[in-house]
Amino acid sequence: MKTLLTITALVFLTVAATAGQPFKAEKGSKITVAGTSTMHDWTMVSEEIQVDASIAEGGATIDGLKLVVPVTTLKSHKSGMDDNAYKALKSDKNPQIIFNLKTSQSKGASLLQGSGQLTIAGVTKDISLDGKLEALANGKYKITGSYTLDMEAYKVEPPSFMFGTVNTGKEVTISYEIILSK
Structure with missing residues (x-):
């Protein structure tokens, strides 16, 4: 009986050790949204992102x-x-933009291809994106990449200003730089 318990405990610990490790976004992580308008290019940045991730x-x-x-x-x-x-x-x-990664696969040399669901303004779409996963010091990781989307696909009307004389383009690029730690 002791042998069975010991074997069960070893199997459990081995499975737990090889499972993905949980990570959270660290200070310094950010999302940047960049677009164009008839007047000038523009950017918006959030450094208050929330991330729950599991790294293989x-x-x-x-x-x-x-x-x-x-x-x-x-x-x-x-x-x-x-x-x-x-x-x-x-x-x-x-009140939230949400991305749920469903799958990722290595494309070599820290390059990843992932797919998931992006929800903006209450509209959810399946998307595929490429990114980079880098191991940093102290067991941390950094994920970087970008994704260009058409705002109208999410039922977002591109904003206009000054009584419609300045209009934003319908495409925006979302760039991400996420530093993860346990």
């Missing part, structure tokens, strides 16, 4: 990841632009 043993792939960006944490340093963006993103009814 050895750091080759990401077993799971959920990223949440509170819409009103995206800032351009222009309050009028921020307010128009929050309205376009329907932040009163959909």
Whole structure:
């Protein structure tokens, strides 16, 4: 009986040791949304992102990841632009942008291809994206990459300003730099 318990404990510990390790976003992680307008290019940044991730043993792939960006944490340093963006993103009814990674696979040399679901303004779409997963010192990891999307696919009307004389482009690029630690 003792032998059976010992074997069971060893199997459990081996499985637990090889399972993905849980990580959270560290200070310094950020999401940047960049776009164009008829007047000038613009960016909004959030450094208040929430991430729960699981990195595969050895750091080759990401077993799971959920990223949440509170819409009103995206800032351009222009309050009028921020307010128009929050309205376009329907932040009163959909206060978060959410990405749930479903699968990832290594493409060699720390490059990853992943797929998941992105929810913006209450609309969820399946997406595929490429990124980079780098091992850092002290058991930390850094995930970087970008994804370009059409705002209208998420039922987001590109904001306009100054009574419609300044219009934003319908495509935006979301860039991410996420530092993960246990």
